[in-house]
Amino acid sequence: MIRTVVFDIGETLVRDDRYWASWANWLGAPRHTVAALVGAVVAQGRDNADALRLIKPGLDLAAEYAAREAAGLGEQLDESDLYSDVRPALARLQELGVRVVIAGNQTIKVAKLLRDLDLPADFIATSGEWGTAKPHPEFFARVLGASGGAGSWETLYVGDHPANDVTPAKRAGLLTAHLRRGPWGYLWADQPEAAAADWQIDSLMELSEIVTR
Known part of the structure; x- marks a missing residue:
């Protein structure tokens, strides 16, 4: 589960x-x-x-x-930067009783900008806050620490980058979903690292079906 x-x-x-x-x-x-x-x-x-x-x-x-x-030209983030499936997919997972965590390789400022968007998420953190980044094992140890007590076999990591997301997450014992999105997601979708994911998805909306199987 x-x-x-x-x-x-x-x-x-x-x-x-x-x-x-x-x-x-x-x-x-x-x-x-x-x-x-x-x-x-x-x-x-x-x-x-x-x-x-x-x-x-x-x-x-x-x-x-x-x-x-x-110069006042640094990182910015607002609703227009989100993919259209983000809010409905995250909200649906929470409705199903799933803990939603956001954790990626980003700066401390991006963490604040994400929190300001008031996303349907239980926990948000970035590599800048944690002082460790993917694909380092310590990052995924921190991910498990944020999982709310779920074991690695009960935690699914979703990402577009096979080498930074799928491979190290699987090495840490997590379930994985490779998302065909963005340059890395599309370009490397047929590579062995991506194919090794437990699921390959084209939309975050597919996750609700995965967690209820």
């Missing part, structure tokens, strides 16, 4: 459109150029921040983040 469902954030709950568009504006590059470069480095299995370093060689990501925040 699945008692807790844990959600990744980027390209699972939240669209990354605004994030990459803001970087394009900051670096003075066309948005389609940044999007294309992100796709290229993803296909090569590289860190997506490498797309920004192709535009600005030697870019210090932390320093640029700080500069953007100081």
